[in-house]
Amino acid sequence: MSLTYLEAIREAQYEALRRDPRVFIYGQDIGKFGGAFKATKHLDSEFPGRVIDAPISEDAMVGTAIGAAIEGSRPIIEMQFADFSSVGFNQIVNQAATQFWRTNVPCPIVIRLPSGGTAGSGPFHSQSMESIYAHYPGLIILTPATVEDAYHMLLAAIDLDDPVIFCEHKFLYYHLKADSLPDATLPIGKARIARPGRHATVVAYSAMVHESIRAADELQQDGYQIEVVDLRSVKPIDTDTILASVARTGRLLCVGESFPWGGVTAEVIARVVADGFHLLDAPPQRLNAKDTPIPYHPNLWKAHRPTAASIGAELRKLLKF
Incomplete structure (x- = not known):
């Protein structure tokens, strides 16, 4: 029986x-x-009093989780959309991220961010926030790309004593399936x-x-073998x-769905240029979403984010250098 990316997240929470x-x-x-995407469906009946509805205040949600974590709990916070986490930004970066470093008391919270775009979602329900949170010391930022990682990395995140921003992609919720979940997986990082x-x-x-991967498969028809590295973390x-x-x-x-300015792709290139400049045969390139708010119209959205076609086009230019 196959398991979707969303079902893997639900199963991980059940197991935790x-x-x-x-x-x-x-x-x-x-x-x-x-939940907005049914990631906690039926969990409240299985675990009465431990799957709790929150007020419409992301600030209060994160603050409650921080207090509970300090007192020994291990909270999982579900944001309805990653975009809304900005309302709790102060609690996340000024309280949770610094808690251990200020007090020597850990803050083991996991904040689940339904991230990235889907057709018709627009500027308030499509953002990728990983680059923003990665700027702040004290936070772990995870970006699972597979059903297996959605399951195992969420369980690993819950076990960590550090606050974790868990960026699960909404487009993968139902589009991605796996036949089984292996017992072993790569460690975080x-x-x-x-x-x-x-x-x-x-x-x-x-x-x-x-x-x-789709872009690489297309280029293979022309004899090019493209290596794809999944950061995971x-x-x-x-x-x-x-x-x-x-x-x-x-x-x-480097390819990312987030906005280009100061993003993860820029960090990757900076590290490669600083530590591996001698390895390069061509200038390193990056491809991100357009530097504009995310459009509603499905056709505009497809043009806004990187796709297999635009990645393939960038690779062909890079290969010709």
């Missing part, structure tokens, strides 16, 4: 609630309603080679991993795996 009485879930309409190659490296994460970031891939290929394209 089952095995650890300190875990609870807090968010808007997550109880009987099951370790990237994976999603597709081996030798002519160019694409570093991507979240939904852009799949767009990059934005912070900590696995610089060693990135550099090893660039050493094999000599060319680098």
Whole structure:
């Protein structure tokens, strides 16, 4: 029986609630309603009093979680959309991120952000916030791109003593399926080679991993072997795996769905140029969403974000350098 990306997130939360009485879930309409995307469907009946509906205040939600974590709980916060987490930004970056460093008391909270765009969602329900939160020390930023990672990385995040921003991509909720969940997975902070190659490296994460693989499959018809690196974890970031891939290929394209200015793709290029400039045979490139608010119209949205076609076009330019 296959499992979707969304079902894997639900199963991970079920398992966390089952095995650890300190875990609870807090968010808007997550109880009987099951959440905006049904990621907590039926969990309230399975675990009475531990899947709790929150007021419409992301600030209050995160503040409550921080207080509970300080007192020994391990809260999971569900934001209805990643965009709304900006309302709780002060609590996340000024309280949760600094808690351990100020007091030597850990703050083990997980904040689930339904991230990225879907057709027709527009500027308030489509943003990718990982670059913003990665700027702040004290936060772990995870961006699972597979069903397996959605499950295992969420469980690992709940076990961490650090506050975790868990960026789950809405477009993958139902589009991605797996036949089974393996027992073992890579640790947090370790990237994976999603597709081996030798002519160019694409570093991507979240939904852009799949767009990059599709682009690589297309270029293979012309004899090009493109290596795709799935970051999995934005912070900590696995610089060693990135550099090893660039050493094999000599060319680098970084792909992200977030806005371009100061993003994850820029950080990857900065690290490669600083530590692996001698490995490059061409200037490293990046491809992000357009530097504009995200449009509502499905056709405009498709033109706004990177796609397999636009990634393939950038790779062809890079390969000709």
